[in-house]
Amino acid sequence: MEVLLFGIAKDIVGRSPIMISGKEAQPTSVQELKEFLIKEFPDFAKLTSFAVAVNNEYASGDVSLTDKDEIAIIPPVSGG
Amino acid sequence: MNQNRYIRQTILKDFGTEGQKKLAEAKVLIIGAGGLGVPVLTYLNAMGVGKIGFIDGDIVSETNLHRQVLYGPGDVGQSKVVSGLEKLQKQNSDTELVGYATYLTTKNALEIIEGYDIVVDTSDNFPTRYLVNDSCVILNKPFVYGALHGYEGHLSVFNYNGGPTYRCLYPAMPSENEVPNCNEHGVLGIIPGIVGSLQALEAVKVLTGIGEVLTGRLLLFDGLNQSYQKIKFNCRPENLEIKRLQDFYEWNDPCEVIPRIDAAEIENLLADKAQIIDVRTSEEYEKYHLPNSIHIPLNELEAYSGKIDFSIPVYFVCQSGQRSETALKQLRERHADSSLFSILGGLNKYSTKCS
Numbered sequence: 028m029e030v031l032l033f034g035i036a037k038d039i040v041g042r043s044p045i046m047i048s049g050k051e052a053q054p055t056s057v058q059e060l061k062e063f064l065i066k067e068f069p070d071f072a073k074l075t076s077f078a079v080a081v082n083n084e085y086a087s088g089d090v091s092l093t094d095k096d097e098i099a100i101i102p103p104v105s106g107g
Numbered sequence: 108m109n110q111n112r113y114i115r116q117t118i119l120k121d122f123g124t125e126g127q128k129k130l131a132e133a134k135v136l137i138i139g140a141g142g143l144g145v146p147v148l149t150y151l152n153a154m155g156v157g158k159i160g161f162i163d164g165d166i167v168s169e170t171n172l173h174r175q176v177l178y179g180p181g182d183v184g185q186s187k188v189v190s191g192l193e194k195l196q197k198q199n200s201d202t203e204l205v206g207y208a209t210y211l212t213t214k215n216a217l218e219i220i221e222g223y224d225i226v227v228d229t230s231d232n233f234p235t236r237y238l239v240n241d242s243c244v245i246l247n248k249p250f251v252y253g254a255l256h257g258y259e260g261h262l263s264v265f266n267y268n269g270g271p272t273y274r275c276l277y278p279a280m281p282s283e284n285e286v287p288n289c290n291e292h293g294v295l296g297i298i299p300g301i302v303g304s305l306q307a308l309e310a311v312k313v314l315t316g317i318g319e320v321l322t323g324r325l326l327l328f329d330g331l332n333q334s335y336q337k338i339k340f341n342c343r344p345e346n347l348e349i350k351r352l353q354d355f356y357e358w359n360d361p362c363e364v365i366p367r368i369d370a371a372e373i374e375n376l377l378a379d380k381a382q383i384i385d386v387r388t389s390e391e392y393e394k395y396h397l398p399n400s401i402h403i404p405l406n407e408l409e410a411y412s413g414k415i416d417f418s419i420p421v422y423f424v425c426q427s428g429q430r431s432e433t434a435l436k437q438l439r440e441r442h443a444d445s446s447l448f449s450i451l452g453g454l455n456k457y458s459t460k461c462s
Contacts, residue, residue, distance in 0.1 A: 031336075033261075033327055034256040034259060034260060034261075035256065037259075038257075045172045053225075057254050057411070058413070061409075062410050062411075065406075065407060065410050069406065072406035072407055072409065072410070073282075073406065074281065074409065075164055075280070075281045075282055075409060075437060076277050076278060076279055076281070076339075076409065078276055078277065078325075078338075080338040080340075083336065083337065083338055083339060083370060084338065084339045084340070085276070085325075085338060085339065085340035085341065086330075088413065099327075099336070101261075101325070101327065101337065101338065102254035102281075103233070103254070103276075103277045103281055104254045104259065104261055105231060105232055105233050105236065105254055105256075106142075106231055106254060106255035106256055106292065106294060106299075107139050107141055107142055107143045107144070107229050107231035107232075107253070107254060107255060107299070
């Protein structure tokens, strides 16, 4: 599963995209993906809200994920 | 109006003299005259937008000059609005320019925005962005959103013809220091130039009806690999229902009132089987916790807030009463209709009372 990271998410992880592989680790929903990210990269827990897009569409927590989905993590950015 | 000035765009198919007339009749307000604001101001002024208002309480600093190309070394220390007005007037005498050398606040936002057809949000901080969103929803004005992070830019048109708003993407404002701004994080001079120019383009499209307005789509631009990605998102109708501004948008409000109940009430809460959320760490929770309390560590609140039933009162507890207040602040905006309480003094106070 390939996950593109934007804004502060890319800074937290240090690179983009990241691959999530291994059967046990594979999140099956957006909510599980959020929990996975917080577990792997605890700084994600500091973010009040970050949008998740699946196949270029905004996705709520209950949206299910498959290996082929294109996922993007999009926290808000404020610079101007 | 000097027609010859605009002939290269009035000969354009679809734009024409009709498009120019629409620009000349338009009133646009630009919030912020910094990295994003400068290209928006410069292009909309050059293209002949009838009335351009811009608001910024800041002065020009030397560290602005690599990206805010309207200003030069001679402007350092001057008000951005005063320097900007002088240059923009020279650039185009057809347009009416109105400068507001102040910041947008809950006191002036509705009054200022009301006089314009469309707003371009080129601000550089979350409190202003949420204030712009809520004001535009209340006044039913579309606004062109642009924001930066490093080499990256985000762009969308919100509140356009009943379309989604900023809160449909990001319902609640991030807490302070969660996401760094340009001053802390750095910005490559040209990036705001590109993103601000895209904002100006969207403003022109909204005003003249050419092309397809970027509504319901968030454009993500990455300057390092020249990629443009569009994310589709929907309107959450409740976000169009804003009727009044929040009392404050700043992170620290000295007069802030947190709904608290005293730790002495814990006995009653336990007897009533109230919903108590313990936001301490796992170690603390394992050592001691109130019977039937739900454990969600503060740093996992966002991910696990689904465990909370917001249809009944929610009582946050921690060791001393600090973290429970933070938890309440994190969730109250999104659950404005729910009853959220922080237990004052936390378990420290409760155990003192018991012993």
